[in-house]
Amino acid sequence: MSGISWEAPFCQDASNCFRLGTDADGNGYIAVSGQEDRYLTDSLEALRTLITDIKAGKADHLL
Incomplete structure (x- = not known):
């Protein structure tokens, strides 16, 4: 879609x-x-x- 400015990919690992x-x-x-x-x-x-919530650990239970 045009109009979206995408940041560089954030990768945990190659996949x-x-x-x-x-x-x-x-x-x-x-x-x-x-x-x-x-x-x-x-x-x-x-x-x-x-x-902010992810960085604060509020989604850690999903891991």
């Missing part, structure tokens, strides 16, 4: 790469690297909260 993106309308995007046409989207605030 687990994700990309974060934003657009001019204030939306945030997450996609598997190489599959940017299949993304999740929400507001930048929701994306910021998700990343």
Whole structure:
């Protein structure tokens, strides 16, 4: 999709790469690297909260 500015891939290892993106309308995007046409989207605030919570360990129980 045009209009999304994707960041460089974030990779845990060679097979687990994700990309974060934003657009001019204030939306945030997450996609598997190489599959940017299949993304999740929400507001930048929701994306910021998700990343902050993950960094704080609130998703550790999923591992």
